[in-house]
Every structure is written in structure tokens, then in C-alpha cells.
Amino acid sequence: MTNLNASHANHHNFILTGIPGMPDKNPWLAFPLGFLYTLTLLGSGSILAVIKVEQSLHEPMYYFLSILAFTDVSLSMSTLPSMLSIFWFNAPEIVFDACIMQMFFIHVFGIVESGVLVSMAFDRFVTIRNPLHYVSILTHNVIGKIGIAVLTRAVCVVYPVPFLIQRLPFCHSNVLSHSYCLHQNMMRLACARTCVNSLYGLIVFIFTLGLDALLILLSYVLILKTVLGIASRGERLKTLSTCLSHMSAVHLFYVPFIGASMIHRSGEHLSPVVHMLMADIYLLLLSVLNPIVYSVKTKQI
Template structure:
């Protein structure tokens, strides 16, 4: 039996619950989780290697793709220790420092990924709406500035979150509803007035994910408006096809994010198994699917794969 901390403490131990009701099947459940982590690590590492070694991928859109792959690698490595520790070693505890460190990296990297998706939308906007000025606008320094801005913005906005949580004592049964440390989840366990911390968390979401979604929507409204003015239908299709990979990446990232936010709001009416499964999918599906999307949809990535592995034909590459 687990022994939980029922006393007020500034240095608590938090407990992960795994998947409620399926504790006896944890070893079997760990197999698909492990496979997904391996796919995520291998797929994103392969994208990084391709972008680095293939000269035809030395373009702004693929530099942003490499940044996306690096972020997905970080997200996978941030959650993998606690998730697999639950399933493999029945380790359900994490200290405050480790919890806050994991939380910082998860939220920072999630915000960075959102920022990179905005940069990729800007890349497609310039490529379609101002193709003659693409090389002048999307220079190496522009790519570096956009990527650096995404990292600096994320780290700056997330940094106060662990310090805000440190100011609170924790009391009662400190059971987390995820298999990793998530800011709203930890904040719900804090004792005292958490109004300011809750407001700051909302501000963080608004100034990152909400603002980024607006920028992406505006970019694609402009892209669609430009494409509709083109007289050549084949050119219209080719222009929109270049956005397919990015649009898939946007949906793969934001749909689980929004789903978890909605489940958090209505957690009292949600099945614990569904809630835990969605929370795990939130940070695991994106790193797994992004490499698959670009491998199946990007002709340049397919060409690089054929060149490197000597494959003559890639399924779905027609």
C-alpha cells in the first residue's frame, strides 16, 4: 500500500496514479508506451540527421522542421522517465524539485513547439504570398531569430511558474492526475490563496498558445485569399499542397492540447481511464506523428529517405 503525506509541507512528495483500475496490467500497458517512445526518439532523430546531412534540405522550412524535431525529442525525454518508471518499476513518487524541473521543461518545450509552428506558418505565408522575396526575407539570420525568439519567450514566461509553486505549502494526499508534473495539476494541490498563480497560468496560455493560434489562422486566411486569386488551378493545388505537412502538424499539436484543457475543466465528469489516457497522449502523440506526417507528405523528405536508405519507392509518396 502507498503511504501518502497528509501533513502540510513545503517539500512534499507527489504521487502518480498511473492508469486507474488497470494496475494489474501495467507491464502489458508499458509495451505500447515503450514502442511509441522508441518511434518518437528514432523518428525525430532521423529528421534531424536528414536535415543536417542532406544539402537539398538546407532551406528555411526544413530548418524549422529540425527545430520542431528537436523540441519533440525534448518533450519525449521529459516525460519518459516518470511514465515508464510507473509501468516498469511501480515507482509512483516524485519529489518537489524533480517535479518542478520536469514541469518547467514540459511547459517550456510545449510553448517552443507552438512558437515554431507559428514560424513555419510565416514561412508558408512568404513562400505563397511573396515568392519573389522569399530568399530575401527568410534568410539564415531570420530563421535563427524566429527560433531564438520562440525559445526565449517560452523560457521567460514559464520560469516564474516553479517559483510561484515553491511559495505554497502542500497538504493532504498529493496525488497527481497525470503521469508527469503539469502546472494546473500541481497548483490544485497547493494550500493557500492561489489566485495570482492561477491568473498567471492563464496569462501564460493566452500569450503563448492563444496568440500563436491567432497568428496561424491569420496566416492561412491570407494564404487562402492569395491562392484563390491564382488563375491556374494546378498551381493553386500545388501551393496548398506545400502547406499540408504544416497543417497536419498544427492539428496534431493543438487538438490533444485543447482536449486536455477541456478535460481538466470537466474532470469531475470524466472517466479516470479516459482522462489519464488523454493526458499521456497529449505529450506522446505529437512527437510520434510529426515524423510520420513529414515522411509521408513531404516529397523532399521522401527523396532524402530514398537517397539515404536506397529505397526506390515510399508508400503514400505518390
């Protein structure tokens, strides 16, 4: 018992991983990572600035886009401190409390991003189904309430996770397999049963991201039903084209996320590099590509 307590006491820090098996290559990634973070800030910041300045963009669709851009920046900034410490300063150690805090913000903003995509799907549905009542339905007050609801839901479902992690003893390895802290990654290092953590993580996944994906699918089924009722083929294509940016953003979020989740749960036999790449694509490239997608596919932007 004394040895266990001593081991647990030593685990006030975790070691983050750069490139698994190739620590000497870490410095080479410093500049590409810095470039990607700069692109995220410039892209999302430009969208936020343009929407604020341009009066013609003060519409529900662009308000939701502003929330998405702000979420992308927040998600990126959640991983930035640990990325910089590894690749720029060669300091992979992170204290336990800082790791918990980073994990909390990453998961919160990930769920917020999913909720914003659902809100944008609802926005597209209202636009196509009731174009004449679009502005009267999605008022500033309604958009504000939707934003608060999305953030509140994310905080509430992630709030128990730090306490579930803190109750676990960490008396084995303290080396994480990513460059930032994730619940499932920290959970694997515990030297106790993690059934409660796994079950709670699965419940959160099903009733947040899983439910969001179903709502988005339902929205597009209803949108497609409405579009098929339009007589002109040209009008049908024009109406569907207004959804291209959102559909691209949905794919950019859910495809890497589902891939990373599947690899975490059933990809133990895969190389650690695969785990790292999938997680980085989900958390980093998403924030870089979203502004590009909306800038290219949205004529007004």
C-alpha cells in the same frame, strides 16, 4: 499551525499515477510506451539526420522542421523519466524538486512547439506570397533569431510557475492524476487559495498559445487570399498542397491540447482515465505522429 507545518514537511514527494484504478495493469503498458518513445527518437532523429546530410534540404522550411523535430524529442524526453519509473520499475514516487523541474520543461517545450508552428506558418506565407524573395527574407540569421525568440519567450513565461507552486502548502493528498507533473495538476493538490496560479496560467494560455493560434489562422487567411488570386485551378491546388504537412501538424498539436485543457478546467465529472488519455495523447502521440506526417506528406523527406 504545527500540524499544518508537519503535513507540509511530509510532502517532499509526490505519487504519480499510471492507469487510474488499475495499478496492476501498469506493467502491460511498459512495452507499448517503450515502442512509442523509440518511434519518436527514430522518427525525429531520422528527419534531423536527413536534413543535415542532404544539401538540397538546406532551406528555411527544413530548418524550421529541424527545430520542430528537436522540440518533439525534447518534449518526449521530459516525460520519459517518470513514465519509466512507473511502468518499467514500479516506482511512482517523485521528489518535489524533480517534479517542479519536469513541469517546467514540459510547459517550456509545449510553448516552444506552438511558437515553432507559428514560425512555420510564416514560412509558408512568405513562400507563397513572395517566392522570388523567399531565401533573401528567411536567411540563416533571421531563422536563428526566430528560434532564439521562440525559446526565450517560452522560458520567460514559464519561469514564474515553479515559484508560484513552491509558495503553496501541500497538506492534503500528494497523489497526482498523471504519470508526469503538470502545473494545473499540482495546483489542485494545494491546501491554499490558488487564484494567482489559475490567473497566471490563464494569462499565459491566452497570450502564448491563444495568440499563436490566431497568428496561424491569420497566416492561412492571407495564404488563401493569395492562392485564390492564382488563375489556374491546378496551380492553386499545387500551392495549397505545400501547406498540408504544416496544417496536419497544427491540428495534431492544438486539437488534443485544447481538449486536454477543457477537460482539466471543466471535466471534474469525467473519469480519471479520460484525463490521463487526453494528456498522454497531447504529449506522447504528438511527438510520434509529427515525423510520420512530414515523412509521408513531404516528397523531399
